[in-house]
Amino acid sequence: MFQNTLEYAKKLDAEDSLASFRNKFHLPKNENGEELIYLCGNSLGLQPKITSEYIAEVLKDWSHFGVEGHTEAKHAWLPYHEFLTSTMSKIVGAKPSEVVVMNTLTTNLHLMMVSFYQPTKTKYKIVVESDAFPSDKYAVESQLKFHGIDPKDGLIQWKPRKGEELCRFEDLEEIMKNQGNEIALLMIGSTNYYTGQSFPLKKITELGHKHNCRVGFDLAHGAGNIQPNLHETGADFAVWCTYKYLNSGPGSLGGCFVHERHANNENLNRFAGWWGHNKKTRFNMRHEFDALPGAEGWQLSNPPILSMAAIRASLDTFAEAGFENLRKKSEKLTGFLEFLLDEMKNDSINVITPRNPEERGCQLSIQVKNADKNLHTKLTEAGVISDWREPDVIRVAPAPLYNSFEDVFRFSEKLKDVLKNLT
């Protein structure tokens, strides 16, 4: 069991085989040069120190080679996205042919729905989890409208029960039992951005497929945080971003998974672009669209190499640490945070994230009774970078690559102080 002291937190850091990875990141500091307690990797991950080298390599090759860099650069630009595939596929538990880095998350979600949401007159509804991230909801609603369907009729929300915060799988089963023959697509966030609840992806996929629905996941809060084992779930598609737990920089590119059974499926609608075309004939420019097999076939444009360089830097750091080691540390780090919050024995705070480590990633969402954003402002003034969600939730996400047990302990002390001064 854990202990509630700074010495104990330091002891856990001393025993942590991944502790040195913290030094591979730039940690934000205050105006006095003191490190802030950064617990916001669920929003924007920190910058690996090697990122600037990887970007500098591209800038150097561009200045040196001009257009020839497409083939002559140290990491040639033409196949650059391929350098990301192997590690990225391991991070999401997929085969390399099922994964591609391209575009941004919401764009990829639309592209996937073009292919995997093909409503008929009778089977046209889409299920999302309630409190899905707004962009996901806008994307889904606009797809419904695009097909002439009123979202009031076509959008079904899988909601927590009255007085509860988390969604129960049996309630999704009930929705499917009652309306499965009208539902065309289940589009669920693998890990909910607000509550931090991670859903049973395989069970959801099997349930959806049993009712002849397509199933897709948004892994914005899952990629680099939990192991979604995408291939094994059997999901039809998934999308994610790389700027949160994958530390690839603000607005960086997204990832996309298409299950291998769709690799050569010509019956799917597809919005096409030249980067999805057969590599051998792409530059002949005359051929009819000939889709690459697998996820690569959904690419549209030649990608921004500078942004991809940042992703490559981050993935190399991930690969060095090893995802299984990271997940093990993550469970312990978040478990320690949970323990310290429980130790406060303060009735005004309530962790709404599931207690079971298998049903969450690193984030804990802490609901604070009778609090407003002022609480978050006070925490920020005390040197904590966390995240506030209206009406009353602080989200904190200790990221195993760069957060320490000491960070977690110091955060709990600061939260204790701030709560004391609020009451």
Ligand SMILES: Cc1ncc(COP(=O)(O)O)c(C=O)c1O
């Ligand atoms: C769950 C979820 N979906 C969608 C998005 C939107 O991503 P993007 O702006 O890259 O399209 C985010 C962004 O934070 C998110 O957390």
